[in-house]
Amino acid sequence: MSGSFIKELSFIRFKNVTIMGFNDCNFLTKLPDLSSILNLKELIVEKCTSLVEVHDSVGSLDNLLKLSFHECSNLRIFPRRLKLRSLRNLNLSDCSNLHEFPEIGCEMKYLSSLNLLRSAVEELPISIRNLAGLDALIINGCKNLVLLPIFLLQNLRKLGIGGPTMEDEILLSEERLLDLQHPTNSSTALQVLNLSNCPQIESSFFPKSSFFTMFNSSATLRKLILSESEMVSLPSSIKGFVALSELYLRDCEKLEEILELPPNIKSVDATGCISLQRFSEVLRILKFDGSHIRSLHMIQLGGCKKMHEKIWNYKVPNPLLWKVCIYFSHSLSQFFVRCMTLKLMMMILV
Template sequence: MIGLWGPGGIGKTTFAKALYNAIENQFHGCSFLERVREKSNQSGGLVALQEQLLSQIFSRTKFTVYTVDEGISLIQERLCRKKVLLVLDDVDDMGQLNALAGKGDWFGKGSRIIVTSRDRHLLTSHDKNYVYEHAFTNSNKVEIRRDLIDGALRYAGGLPLALEVLGSFLRGRKEPEWKSTLHKLSKIPESKINRVLKISFDGLDENEREIFLDIACFFKGKSIKDIKEVLDSCDFDTIIGIEILIERSLIKNEDETLQMHDLIQSMGQDIVNQACRDDPGKRSRLWLLEDVEDVFCYNTGTDAVKAIVLDWPLPKAIIISPDTFANMKKLRMLILLGGHISSQAQVRLPNELRWLEWPNAPNLEFGSCPKKLMRLDVPKSHIRQLGGNSQKFSKLKSIDFSECKSLVSIHDLSSAPNMEKLILKGCESLVEVHPSIGDLVKLEVLSLELCSNLRNFLNMLKTKSLQTLVLHGCSKLEKFPDIVGKMEHLKRLDLHGTAIKELPASIENLVSVESMNLASCKNLVRLPLQIYKLKNLESLDLGDCSNLITFPKNMEDSTDPHGCLGFRRLRQLHLYGCNLSEVEFLENFSSFPALEFLHLQYNKFTHMPTCINKYYCLRSLNVRGCEVLQEIPQLPPDIVYLYADCCKSLQILPDLWGQPSHTWSVSLVSCCELFGKGVNMDDVANVSLLEVSLCLYVYVYVYVYVYNFKCLTCVLSV
C-alpha cells in the first residue's frame, strides 16, 4: 500500500494515473476511484464507491451494496484471493480508507493499493509510505525567449496545475502578451496559486467569465447537456464558451460531464465572494446554505444577485416574505432543491428570471411581463393557476407542475408559442385545460397522467410536433379529441384507465404512433376500422377493456400491395379480459404479419381460427382462463410459449410432435375437460407432448400442474 502526498495541484492524480496505466495489465482486476473526498460526501457516497470498486474489478458484474459494513465484508470476501490494482484518489478521511482498503489482507498476494491525499498524517497513520513528487507534462518548443519561459515557470511556483493553466493561457500568444502577463504577475506579492490562476480568468471575455463562474459555483460534475440547456436560457453562447474554457485548461470534459480542479473551483468561488465578503445579498451568485438562509430570512437580496442554486437539505423550514425577490431585479436563475421554503402569502418573482426549479414552492406570482422565462419546474408546489391575457410567456419552453394539488386551471397559453414540454401529472384538482394547448405548434410532450378530475381535455388536437401524449389515469375523461391533419411525430399514446367510450375515425392521422395503451378503459365499447391504418404501430394494449366485446375485422385484402389496411409492424397485441365472444378478426392473418405476442386470456370465445398456424412470427400465445375454449388448433412452427391453464372446457390441443427441437413452456393448470372427464387420452395430442418430454435428445419441457385426484389418476394411467 503506497501513499502519494502533497498539496492540491502538485500532480498526484496525474502521477497515479500514469502509474496505473503503465502496470494495470499485470493484475487480475483494476479499479481507479477518482475524487473520493468529493464523492464520499454525497448521500450514500461510500456505498456507491464500494459498488464502483467491485464493479470495475469484476467488469461484467453489477454489484448492489446497501450498507458500508456490508460493502466491507463483500470486498474482503471477493478480493482476498485476487491480485488487484486499486487507486484511491484524493482521500481526506480515515473512514474512507477503512471502507475501501482497510487492511492489506483484504486483497490477494501481489496486489498494489495506491492512495493520494493532501493529508500526510492520514497516510502515515495508516502505515503507508508517502511520496512527494513534482510532476510536469511534456511541452513542445515554442518561439519565445528563454527568459520569458523561465519567468512563467517561476510564477507557476512548481505547481503543475498552475503551469498547465498559465501555459494554456499563453500558448499561441506573441512576445508582447507574454511580457504583459508576466508584468501583471510580478505585482503579486507572493506566488499564490489563486492569483496565478486568475490571470487566465482575467483574459476571458464576458461570455466565458459568466459561464466559468456558473460552473464553478453550481455545475461542477454535471452533464454538459444539462449545463448547456440552463446557460443557453440565460442568453450565453454556451458551446463556444465551454470550448474556450476547455482550451484554457479551466475545465475538462470527462464522459460528457464538466469537471474542474478543486483549486480552480475555489478560485472561481473566491472571485464571487470578493464582491462583498460581509453581505451575501450583494454577490452575483449564492450557493451556500448559510448565505441563502441569511438573504431569505433578512430580505437582504439586491440587484447584484444573478443566480441562486441550493441543493442541500435544510435543517428547518424557512419562511420567506412575498417580497423576498423584489430587489433581485437581475435574478436570472433560481434553483432551490432539497429543502422546504414556504410563505404565508403569494411570492412575487422578478421579470428577468429565465430558469426556475423549485419543488414544494409556495404559491407564486409572476410579474406582468415574464417574457424571458424558459423553464418552469415547480412540482408539488402550491401554485393555483398559470396564464392569462396579461402574461406573455413568449420564450417559455418547459413547464412541470407534477402533483400540484392546488392547480385548478391552465389559462390561455397562446402567448407561449415556443412551449415544448407540458407536464401536469397528478394535478388532482385540475378539471380542464385551455383549448390553446391544442394549438401549440412546438409542443413535443404533453402529460396529464393521474389528473383524476380532468373532464374536459381538447375538442381538437393540432399539435404537429407532439411526440408523447399521456392521459393515463384520467378516470373521468370520456372523450378523445379529433385529430386534425396527419401527426407525423407522435410515437406514444397512453390512455390507460380513462373513461373514453370510443376513438374517433381520425385516429388514422396518428401515422407514426408505435405504442398505444388503452388498458383498463372499461367504458370503451368499439374501435374504428381506421385503426388498421396505423402501419407503424408495434404495441396495442386493450387489456381489461371489459365492455369491448368485439375487435374490428379487416375486410380488405391486405395481401394487395396497394391495400391501405393492416398492422405492418404490430408485435404485441393484448386483449386479455375483454369479454370477446369471438376472434374472427384473426382470420385475416395477413393483417398481422409481424405479430409475436398474442394475449387473449380471460375471454369468452369457444374456438380459435385454424389459420393461427400461419402466424409465422408468433412466439407466445396466452389463452389462460378462457373457460369456454374447447380447442387450440395447430400452432405455427416457431412458437415457444403456450399458456392454456384454467381452460376448463379445453378438449383438444395441437399435436406438437413434429415441431422443431426447441425449448417449450406449456402451462395446463386445471384443464378439467382435458384430464378429468374421461376423455380418450389416446386421441388427445397432449399424449405426444408427454411422450416427447421424455425424449432427452429433443429439448422439449412441458409443465403439467395437477390440482385434483381425478386428474392425477388420469395422467398416471397415460
C-alpha cells in the same frame, strides 16, 4: 410544482421554459393559454384530480415532445384539434371523464406512443391517419370505445385493447369499421394485439365476429395477448396467423383446449390456465413425435393442474423425465437433447 396547492397558472410568463410539471396538484382546475411558451418540450400534468379543462393552445405547441394527463380523472375539456408536429408521446390514461378524442389537424409523424388506458374516449377519428409514425396504441379498459379504425395506422406494431364490455362494442363497431376500411389497402404492420382484461371474451365470440380478420392481422401479427379472458377454446382460426411468434394465455381460467397453433409460433404462455386439459402440441411431444412446429421453443404450463395430471399419467417410458423437460426447460429446441441426456444419466446410474 408537484404536490402544490396552486389553483391557477395565469401568472406564468416564462417564455423560455422547456419543462413544466404539475403532478398531484389537486386544486388545479384549468390549464390556461400556454401559446406564449414557445419552447415548451414537456408538459406533465398527472394525478390532478380537480383538473377539468385544458386550453386549446396546448394542442398547437410546435416544440412539445411529451404531453401527459395521466390520472386526471375529472378532465372533460381537451383541445379539439392537435397540431403537435414534434410530439413523441401522448398519455391520457385513466382520464375517466374524457369522452372526446381530438381531431389530428396535421401530420404528427413523430408520435410513437398513444396511451388511452381506461379513458372514457368513445371513438378515434378518421384523422388518426395523420399519426403516420404511431408504433404503440394502448386502449385497454376503454369501455366506451365503439369506433376503432386502426387499419389507418400503417406503422402500428403494438396494440393494447380490451374492456369490460368489449364484445358488445366490437360487434357494434365492426360494421362501421368494415364500411370505412379501404378495400385495396387494409393491411397494417400490426405486431402486438392485447385482449387482456376482456372478461367477456368467450369461445363463441371469435366465430360470430370477424375480429380475428377485420384488421388483416393474420399476415402481420407477431404477438397476441389473450390473458385473463373467459374463452373456453382457442379458436382454430389462430393457425392462420402465419407471422405470430408469441401467444399469451395467462390466467384464462375457463380455457379447456388448445387444438391448433400458428405455424411459426415460438412461445406459448398458458400459465394459470387451471381448466386446460387438451393441448394438442404437448400431446404430440409426449408421443415422441416431436413438435410439428419447428420454430416452437417454449411452452409454459405453470399452474395448469389438469395438464400436469395428464402429463404425469401419460404412458411414456419415464413420465417424470418428461415432466421435468416440459416444465423446466426454457427451450424446446433443447428439449430432446436434455431428455436424451437425462435418460443417459439415468441409465448410467442404473
